[in-house]
Amino acid sequence: MTSTPTDTPLLNTLSVVEVVLRQLGRRLPAHVSREDLASAGKVALVEALMRFDGPTHEAQPYCHTRVRGAMLDELRRQDPLSRRTRRRVKTVNRATTELTGQLGREPADFEVAAATGLTIGAVREANRFATIDEIPLDGAADGMRLELPDPLAACPAESAARDDTASSVQAALARLPSKQAFVVRRYHLDGATLDDIAADLGVSRERARQIRVAGEKQLRADFVVLALWQSLLARR
Known part of the structure; x- marks a missing residue:
């Protein structure tokens, strides 16, 4: 049995980070970095799928608990108050x-x-x-950490295109914020330079690079999750 990015259980699992971020985001203090929270959530999602050994329809609630715990741990880390x-x-x-x-x-x-x-x-x-916003920091994660692939390594979009899995790339790009998806697509699939992309967006070259890097990190996490999902299905 194979899995594609259109499988409902997989899509539900991939969306866990965004779902938890939206849930917490309504009450996030101003000093909290949403990008750091999302990054912590992606790492937790990968860890959760590595550990998960149940039926695929139970993966989403299991991962939701792990991701929420990791994000709450990140909130504690960023909390300026003891x-x-x-x-x-x-x-x-x-x-x-x-x-x-x-x-x-x-x-x-x-x-x-x-x-x-x-x-x-x-x-x-x-x-x-007392004027500092507060969010309940209930829940916990187990503290395990996993490093994602080297950020200087080739973007998954390039490798996937060479391996004729363009449909997977497009599906992953569709899950990125629109600006990140545009930059990654232009840079890796269209062959545009950072100067070209900066001109398209009306931003500096450095800002275009930052958007590209952020998008690449999100893609790496997605492709790690996809690989783990395939491994999970293979054990069924």
Whole structure:
């Protein structure tokens, strides 16, 4: 049995990273890099498929759990606040709310300090941090990490075209953001130079290169997933 990029279970599994990113993205703090989250999710997806040994229709929920855990771990890594600071912020917020109800006004810092047992300085620091957006960081990943192929290696689009799997390439390109897909297609399939692409987009040559690299990384992850999917089907 063979698999193509149009298989529904495969498409559902490939879309896990985008689905989780959309779910978390509604509440992401401003300091969080969506690209870093997506990268962590792609690595987790590859790891999950390497470990998965169940029926293919169960791959998507299994991978969803792993990818979500990896993205939450990445959020923790990027979190500028320690857990201790977050607990203190919650304590101060709770005390402030309770005192406001009791006093009929917003309490002074010294009143919150007395209610919480914190110093006035600690209360003021917590109030400063309270303005930073927070996302629940529930869930966990197992900490395993897997390096994707060398970013300096040939783009999968080139290899796939030479191996007469252009349909797979086009399907993978369709899953990229439109600008990345355009740049990768022009550079690797049309033979355009970065200067040509930069002129097409109205951006600098360096910006065109950055878009190309980002697209290539996404393609590599997709092709690794495709290979693992084929391996999974071969074990059925």
